[in-house]
Amino acid sequence: MGTVATAMIPFPSSVSLSISTQKVLTCLPTLSPLRRRVPRKLHLVKATILQDKEEDKVEQEPLESTSGTLEEWCIKIEQSVNVLLTEVVIKILDALYRDRHYARFYVLETIARVPYFAFMSVLHMYESFGWWRRADYLKVHFAESWNELHHLLIMEELGGNSMWFDRLLAQHIAIFYYFMTVIMYAVSARMAYHFSECVEKHAYSTYDKFITLKGEELKSLPAPEVAIKYYTEGDLYLFDEFQTSRAPCTRRPKVENLYDVFVNIRDDEAEHCKTMKACQTHGNLRSPHSQPATTRDESGCPLSEADCEGIVDCIKNSVTPVKTK
Ligand SMILES: [Fe+2]
Numbered sequence: 001m002g003t004v005a006t007a008m009i010p011f012p013s014s015v016s017l018s019i020s021t022q023k024v025l026t027c028l029p030t031l032s033p034l035r036r037r038v039p040r041k042l043h044l045v046k047a048t049i050l051q052d053k054e055e056d057k058v059e060q061e062p063l064e065s066t067s068g069t070l071e072e073w074c075i076k077i078e079q080s081v082n083v084l085l086t087e088v089v090i091k092i093l094d095a096l097y098r099d100r101h102y103a104r105f106y107v108l109e110t111i112a113r114v115p116y117f118a119f120m121s122v123l124h125m126y127e128s129f130g131w132w133r134r135a136d137y138l139k140v141h142f143a144e145s146w147n148e149l150h151h152l153l154i155m156e157e158l159g160g161n162s163m164w165f166d167r168l169l170a171q172h173i174a175i176f177y178y179f180m181t182v183i184m185y186a187v188s189a190r191m192a193y194h195f196s197e198c199v200e201k202h203a204y205s206t207y208d209k210f211i212t213l214k215g216e217e218l219k220s221l222p223a224p225e226v227a228i229k230y231y232t233e234g235d236l237y238l239f240d241e242f243q244t245s246r247a248p249c250t251r252r253p254k255v256e257n258l259y260d261v262f263v264n265i266r267d268d269e270a271e272h273c274k275t276m277k278a279c280q281t282h283g284n285l286r287s288p289h290s291q292p293a294t295t296r297d298e299s300g301c302p303l304s305e306a307d308c309e310g311i312v313d314c315i316k317n318s319v320t321p322v323k324t325k
């Protein structure tokens with residue numbers, strides 16, 4: 001680490017911020033990257049400049065409590081609208097697909113990958129105009145979209161798309177959902193991410209109920225080929241990439257039958273929920289592969305470094321096998 005210099009500087013809109021500062025900044029009523037370009041004169045910050053070009057650590061004086069109150073109200077309104085929208089969609093799906101499980105999952109998965117494409121569209125525009133550049137967001141959202149695509153392929157292999165009405169409905173909802181998400185994301189990225197979290201929560205509970213209801217039957221059925229390939233074969237970089245709350249290579253699910261496939265899909269939805277929650281704090285998202293790894297195994301996965309808190313912990317760690325799931 002280099003020497004440290006401290007200075008009072010105006011807060012530039014393009015500076016790379018530490019997470020703690022970003023949390024403070026989310027108290028501002030405007031959250032869109034577009035609208036975060038504040039006048040330089042209004043915000044003086046105390047910055048610690050690291051001469052070896054490491055990320056600047058910026059501290060800001062506390063904002064007035066009125067900003068916090070306004071922000072809290074904004075969050076309440078956004079989340080209430082999202083919950084209402086989600087409940088309306090769930091009611092419609094419940095009415096149309098009460099006992100047609102695979103058709104319901106096909107519709108859900110057709111819709112599920114749309115927001116990630118919408119996020120990438122808006123981020124691509126921001127990048128083109130030089131407004132905001134974060135490669136991690138594009139990478140993670142593509143990996144999320146790739147994961148949802150494989151859920152969709154699995155449902156298609158199971159026959160979920162066999163009726164024209166289901167395809168028509170899913171594809172038209174997808175078009176409407178895309179434009180709605182683009183507008184919502186441009187106005188409030190936080191609101192769009194929260195809406196996606198609501199949708200992912202619904203997906204998780206839908207699959208969880210299905211597994212509880214049909215578990216024994218599913219165990220006697222074979223896994224679709226596309227699921228075996230996606231979860232167990234080839235390069236699993238993108239499979240790790242969307243799971244931002246865990247280190248790469250720490251989740252390698254088995255696929256022996258259809259029950260395993262639905263358990264994996266349900267667990268994927270839980271990972272999407274965590275990622276969407278993390279995204280609601282601006283600038284908070286990090287690719288799991290962005291974490292520094294000093295050593296890697298033959299498959300390119302980072303090896304966990306030795307770590308213990310004392311002699312008892314050291315001995316315990318040395319005799320406990322490493323869990324890979
Ligand atoms: Fe999904």
Ligand SMILES: [Fe+2]
Pocket residue numbers: 112148200203269272
């Ligand atoms: Fe999902």
